[in-house]
Amino acid sequence: MERKLVLRVVLLFAVCLTRSLASGTDGKTSLHSNKTLPRSTSTNERLTVYRNEYAELGTTVTLNCTNTKIAWRDMFFVIWKIHLQDKECMIAVAKNDSDYDTCQDGKKLNRTSEGTYHLIIPNFSVQDEGNYTCDISYQSGGSVENIKVSAFARPDLSGWLESEHGHTVAVCEAKGKSAASIHWETPWNSSSPIIQASKTQDKLFTVISRLHLPRHASHTNLTCSATANDSKHTKTRFSSFTFRDTHVKWPTILVGVCATCSIVALLTGFYIMRKNVIALSVFRKICCKPDISASNEEKPQQPYDPEELQPYASYVQRVNSIYNSSAELFNA
Incomplete structure (x- = not known):
């Protein structure tokens, strides 16, 4: 009986030790x-x-x-x-x-x-x-x-003014993860704006709203707000509108570019003409100088004449001889 009890205790201890080792130490x-x-x-x-x-x-x-x-x-x-x-x-x-x-x-x-x-x-x-x-x-x-x-992302909102056929147009652009809803706040009864939406390759949406302002209307009290179409419905406002009229800037830039090109072309032409004139004068000097020297070398050498060296003495001698001959004629 005692042996069976000891065997049961040993078996129970072995089972507990095995479970302890399986679950980790300490x-x-x-x-x-x-x-x-x-x-x-x-x-x-x-x-x-x-x-x-x-x-x-x-x-x-x-x-x-x-x-x-x-x-x-x-x-x-x-x-x-x-x-x-x-x-x-x-x-x-x-x-x-x-x-x-x-x-x-x-x-x-x-x-x-x-x-x-x-x-x-x-x-x-x-x-x-x-x-x-x-x-x-x-x-x-x-x-x-x-x-x-x-x-979620707050809409990246920007705006500007444009001139279209003599009318002022306010433009509001919203960029974000979702297509935003743009709303205009004006002190007058505004017409329905023109909405354009697009999606980029980065899965970002761009929404552009164009609002035509009435004649003589001021844009100082104009505000556009964009609300994200997501679970947070974050809202962004913009009211600092300024003109960004590209129709006026481009002609001015083109005129300036054309004027600059004309001046450069004119100066280049003057430089080329001046260079050609200088080259022609040098060419004349080079060509004509050998001809003059050659003509001098080809001229025949005159024989030596003593009278050319003493013209006055020869003249006096001849005059005296003529005078003497005349005197002898009259004395005879």
């Missing part, structure tokens, strides 16, 4: 063994919560896992399972294990000394839209929160 939780996620060790019922959140494009988004503040010493693990349009990934931390991140896109899990646990998403974009599931487990319980995160 209550440690692993995130990396066999790539499987840990399960909560608490026997309390886990609460599952569903909610929607909206994030503005280009901002840093903070997702809170739970409103309950839990000290890190009481924590087992926090796991964020992220399901996006083009990928699925996971970010997790555990008390007795290293951090785990398969997203590698700037998202990070942040825990504070007050016992809060957040997921930080920097520079939120359309690619970050999706479902975010936070699985948190601690000594006194645990919870699962499924968060659907959608992006």
